[in-house]
Amino acid sequence: MKKTFLYSLAVLxxxxxxxxxxxxxxxxxxQTNPQEASAAKYGITxxxxxEAECNMPDxxxxxNLVTVNSTDADVTGYTLKDLKVNGEAIKxxxxxxxxxxxxxxxxKILCKxxxxxxxxxxxxxxxxxxxxxLASGDAVTINTVGKTTGKLxxxxxxxxxxxxxxxxxxxxxxxxxAKSPVWMTKVSDGVYQLKVTTxxxxxxxxxxxxxxxxxxxxxxxxxxVLGCEKDGCDDASGTIYYTGDSWGEPQTMVIxxxxxxxxxxxxxxxxxxxxxxxxxxxxxxxxxxxYDYLAGDGVHFTGFMYLNQxxxxxxxxxxxxxxxxxANFDTAPDAANIIITEPAGYYKVDVDLSTKKYTLTExxxxxxxxxxxxxxxxxxxxLTYVPYNKETKEGRYWEAKNIKLKAGDAAIxxxxxxxxxxxxxxxxxxxxxxxxxxxxxxxxxxxxxxxxCVLEGDNIEVYxxxxxxxxxxxxxxxxxxxxxxxxxxxxxxxxxxxxxxESSVSEETKKTELEVAVAKTKEELVxxxxxxxxxxxxxxxxxxxxEEHIESNTKKGWLTPEQAEExxxxxxxxxxxxxxxxxxxxxxxxxxxxxxxxxxxxCLVDQEFxxxxxxxxxxxxxxxxxxxxxxxxxxxxxxxxxE
Numbered sequence: 122m123k124k125t126f127l128y129s130l131a132v133l134x135x136x137x138x139x140x141x142x143x144x145x146x147x148x149x150x151x152q153t154n155p156q157e158a159s160a161a162k163y164g165i166t167x168x169x170x171x172e173a174e175c176n177m178p179d180x181x182x183x184x185n186l187v188t189v190n191s192t193d194a195d196v197t198g199y200t201l202k203d204l205k206v207n208g209e210a211i212k213x214x215x216x217x218x219x220x221x222x223x224x225x226x227x228x229k230i231l232c233k234x235x236x237x238x239x240x241x242x243x244x245x246x247x248x249x250x251x252x253x254x255l256a257s258g259d260a261v262t263i264n265t266v267g268k269t270t271g272k273l274x275x276x277x278x279x280x281x282x283x284x285x286x287x288x289x290x291x292x293x294x295x296x297x298x299a300k301s302p303v304w305m306t307k308v309s310d311g312v313y314q315l316k317v318t319t320x321x322x323x324x325x326x327x328x329x330x331x332x333x334x335x336x337x338x339x340x341x342x343x344x345x346v347l348g349c350e351k352d353g354c355d356d357a358s359g360t361i362y363y364t365g366d367s368w369g370e371p372q373t374m375v376i377x378x379x380x381x382x383x384x385x386x387x388x389x390x391x392x393x394x395x396x397x398x399x400x401x402x403x404x405x406x407x408x409x410x411x412y413d414y415l416a417g418d419g420v421h422f423t424g425f426m427y428l429n430q431x432x433x434x435x436x437x438x439x440x441x442x443x444x445x446x447x448a449n450f451d452t453a454p455d456a457a458n459i460i461i462t463e464p465a466g467y468y469k470v471d472v473d474l475s476t477k478k479y480t481l482t483e484x485x486x487x488x489x490x491x492x493x494x495x496x497x498x499x500x501x502x503x504l505t506y507v508p509y510n511k512e513t514k515e516g517r518y519w520e521a522k523n524i525k526l527k528a529g530d531a532a533i534x535x536x537x538x539x540x541x542x543x544x545x546x547x548x549x550x551x552x553x554x555x556x557x558x559x560x561x562x563x564x565x566x567x568x569x570x571x572x573x574c575v576l577e578g579d580n581i582e583v584y585x586x587x588x589x590x591x592x593x594x595x596x597x598x599x600x601x602x603x604x605x606x607x608x609x610x611x612x613x614x615x616x617x618x619x620x621x622x623e624s625s626v627s628e629e630t631k632k633t634e635l636e637v638a639v640a641k642t643k644e645e646l647v648x649x650x651x652x653x654x655x656x657x658x659x660x661x662x663x664x665x666x667x668e669e670h671i672e673s674n675t676k677k678g679w680l681t682p683e684q685a686e687e688x689x690x691x692x693x694x695x696x697x698x699x700x701x702x703x704x705x706x707x708x709x710x711x712x713x714x715x716x717x718x719x720x721x722x723x724c725l726v727d728q729e730f731x732x733x734x735x736x737x738x739x740x741x742x743x744x745x746x747x748x749x750x751x752x753x754x755x756x757x758x759x760x761x762x763x764e
Contacts, residue, residue, distance in 0.1 A: 160265035163253055164192030167267025170219050173247070174272045178367060179224045186213070186227075187220040187249050187269050196253045200260060203250040206230055220249055225367050228275050236441065237454050238360060238391035242274040279363055281311050281388045282330040282345070288384065289342075290326025292317040292376065297673055299337045302329065308420060308474040309450055311389040316398070316419045317382050324376040325353070325670070328361070328386050328393070339677065347386070348372045349393070352663040358394035358442050361386070373663065383419035385437060387444045389452055394443045400472060402426055403441075404433020404458070406465075407517060408509050412439045413587075415472060422472040425484065427508055427517065429465035432458030435472060435479075450477035467506050487519050518588035540573040574757035582606030586614050591761045597754040598744075605747045608732045609725075612740060613758050618725035621753060626724065631716070638715035642708050643700065650699040654691050660684055665692070726753060 160166075170185040177184070186206075189199050201220060204213040209230050213222045231245070232238045247269045252262040287302035289295060292315075295303050305313035305328075333345025348371025349359050355375040362371040376382055376395055385394045400415040400422040406429045407413060415424030415435075434456070437443030447456030461481065469482040488501030495502055504519035537543045544554040557570055576595045582603060586592035594613040598606050620626040652662040664674045665688040674680045680688070721727045726741040733743055744751040 160263045160267070162193075163196050163261075163263070164190075165196075165251075165253065165263055165265070165267070166190050167249055167269050169247075169269045169271050173245075173269065176274045177224050177228055178276045182224050183221045184224050184227055184273070185219040186222050186271065187247055187267065188218050189215065189220065189249070189251055189267070190218060191253065193253075195256045197256050198254040199251045200254060201249070201251055202262060203248075203266075205248040206245055207234055208246075208248075209234070215251070220251075227273070229368065231273060232275055232360070235454065236390070238275060238278055239389055239453075240275050240277040242272050245271045245273060247271060276367065278388075278391050279330075282332050284331030284334070286313050286331055286347070286386055286388070287329050287334065288315060288317070288326050289329060290373075291321065291324040292319060292326050292384075294318075294320075297677055299339060299342055302334060304331075305384075305386060306420065306475070309446070309452060309477060311387065312444055312452055313386045313388070314419050314474070315384050317376070317384055319376050319379055319382065322378060323353075323355070323667075324378075325373045326376065326384075327371065327373055346371050349374045352661070353666070357396055358392065358438065361388075361391040361393055363391075385444060387452065390444075390454070392444075394437055396437070396443075398422075399437075400424075401436050401439045402433055402470070403436060403439070405429055405431035406433065406509060408511055408514065410514075411509070411517065414439075415470060417472070420474050422474075424470050425467070426470060427465075427467045427506060428461055428463075428470075428481070429508075430461055430463075432460050434458055446474075450474070465508075489521060518585070537573065538575055540570060543573045544570055571761060572759050574759045576755055576757055578754070580606065580754075582610050584610035584614055593759055595757045597756065599752045599754050600748055600750065602747055602751060605744060605751060608730075609740060609744070609753065609756075611732055612728065612730060613725065613756050615731055616725075616728050617723075617758065618728060618756075619723045620725070621756065622724050622726050623720045626720065634719050635712055635716050638712035638719075639708060642711045642715065643703060646703060646708075647696050647699045651692055651695045654695045655688060658687060658691060660688050660691075665689075725756065 166189070168188045168190070170187045172179065172185045173187070175184070187204075199215045199218070201213055201215050204211055204220065204222070206222075206227065207230070211222055211226060211230060213220050215221070231243050235241075235243055249267040249269070250263065250265075251267075252260045254260050285305065285307060287304045289297055289299060289302055291297070293303050295301060303315060303317070305315040308314050328347035329342055330345030330347070333341055335341040344364055347361050347363050349356075350362060350369060350372060352372035353375055354372065355377040359374075362369055364371065374393070374395075376384075381398070382395055383398045385396075387393065398417050398419045400417060402413045402415065402424065403409055403411070406427050413424055413426035415422035417423060435446040435450075437445075444452055445454070445456065446452060446459075448459050451457070459479075463481055463483070467484045467487075469484055470479060471482075472479045487504045487506075489504060490496070490498060490501035502521050504521045506519050507516045509516040537546065544552065546553045553570065574593075574595065576597050578597055580598045580601050582596050582598075584594045584596075584607060586594075592614055594610045596606050596610040596613060598609075619630065655662045655665065660680075664679055665671050665685070671680065671685050671688060675682060675685045726739065726744075728740050730738050730740045730743040738746070740753075744753070
């Protein structure tokens with residue numbers, strides 16, 4: 122729950138008033154702000170500037186984006202009040218009649234908006250607001266926003282290296298060994314991938330151009346380095362920076378955690394991604410908002426999904442932040458959709474990124490069979506697929522109506538409320554726990570009853586994520602509203618709340634979170650002081666954040682032995698001094714703020730609602746927009762996945 126602190130500020134001012142005649146009649150006529158003048162009054166026009174359509178970079182580093190003119194002789198100049206490109210604010214200044222912006226900053230906005238750094242012309246819409254400077258010395262704000270258009274092409278990026286790309290760093294046992302680079306596999310034109318293994322919590326790496334490789338010669342190797350914006354970045358995806366980039370120097374990326382990962386380098390769009398070996402399908406069959414996924418090894422993927430003839434694409438990220446594959450596995454942002462000639466239906470889909478091919482195997486039926494099914498193990502009961510409905514936003518599941526399951530509904534019949542109660546229920550001649558143990562002996566795999574959730578009453582909506590029965594939620598409202606209940610159930614699935622509201626959070630959890638917040642605050646304050654001392658000594662903090670990193674960077678020549686030892690001394694002495702001088706009151710205040718943030722992020726009613734129409738609002742605000750008295754009574758969430 123967001124806490125609001127009100128501060129009262131009292132100011133005492135001594136004002137000396139003097140007058141020769143003692144006439145204070147003007148007190149009765151208080152100062153007012155006149156209405157802003159219209160653009161028409163001064164004949165103000167906004168037109169596309171001389172460089173509103175051009176190829177970047179520009180020689181002088183600025184783009185003359187908009188030209189302002191006036192037909193009024195009293196107007197001597199202009200002052201820029203506000204400037205937006207495609208709705209995003211950008212700094213600018215007026216030189217003469219032209220509104221100028223920094224070319225690099227403009228590129229950043231365009232590339233971020235288009236989710237690509239490819240050198241492709243982009244249409245832009247510019248909104249400008251100015252004040253006019255009059256011959257009298259007054260400045261009058263114009264209440265009309267000038268709207269202009271343009272077309273800009275970002276800076277050409279490095280040509281794709283015909284020798285490919287490789288990685289150096291703490292992946293696949295490389296350890297920054299410039300004699301043994303880890304070469305990436307070309308999966309499509311300009312797109313390279315590598316399946317990597319990591320063994321630590323933080324695994325640093327960079328990409329390198331293959332043509333610049335010369336065994337153990339860092340002077341040559343670093344001429345082809347590719348990295349990210351911020352040193353030590355552990356984002357799952359991001360923008361690539363390269364040697365000579367006007368945006369900044371390439372920094373070291375991090376894979377956070379032990380395991381197996383797929384690292385993708387997209388030189389078409391100058392982007393990278395780090396993730397588990399998963400490919401997604403988004404298309405008309407799932408409303409372009411949902412997605413189906415295919416598991417694989419980074420090159421070969423398999424999944425099961427419903428497809429129609431209205432188009433779809435594969436993508437490495439469900440939010441389109443990764444690499445998308447359209448028709449003929451084209452990775453361009455505007456690539457055409459994949460269109461199948463087969464009839465609409467449910468298919469096993471196999472994708473091979475190395476050959477740029479996919480195959481479809483029709484799944485004609487899925488059935489339910491087993492001891493709980495109506496026909497036992499003798500024969501199955503066919504399920505019918507329910508396609509996605511664009512109007513109701515429902516579907517994408519298999520169903521069988523009017524069947525009665527045996528044994529499996531025993532828990533409901535017995536009105537069990539806890540997992541322990543379920544374990545004692547009879548399944549055949551044994552209790553449920555014994556039946557599970559017996560099954561484990563047959564299969565040779567460890568099985569156990571993992572959980573059981575129950576809600577009783579009216580107005581309960583159930584959500585089964587992707588209809589895979591591995592993540593299910595239930596939400597009970599105080600009023601009948603199926604749509605709202607369904608959306609909140611999806612919210613519970615996606616955002617994993619720990620409690621309904623702040624009052625529902627246990628005191629033990631509050632205590633633990635506050636202790637964590639205090640410890641984290643102390644750690645950050647100490648780290649900030651250490652980093653400041655390191656920078657003052659001319660040492661990059663990212664190069665000495667661990668003993669292992671110090672040793673690695675010393676071997677690479679990024680640190681001298683003297684700098685390494687100085688860094689160790691600074692880290693020890695400054696951290697001890699700062700830890701001893703921390704202000705307890707300040708720490709507690711910061712920790713309280715962190716706790717308030719925890720409530721906002723983890724209490725269901727206070728979370729930002731994820732399934733609205735675009736306007737930012739909390740879950741509570743969304744419910745109030747549906748009905749002023751609509752409230753959540755209770756919810757349950759259960760998953761078989763490790764989170």
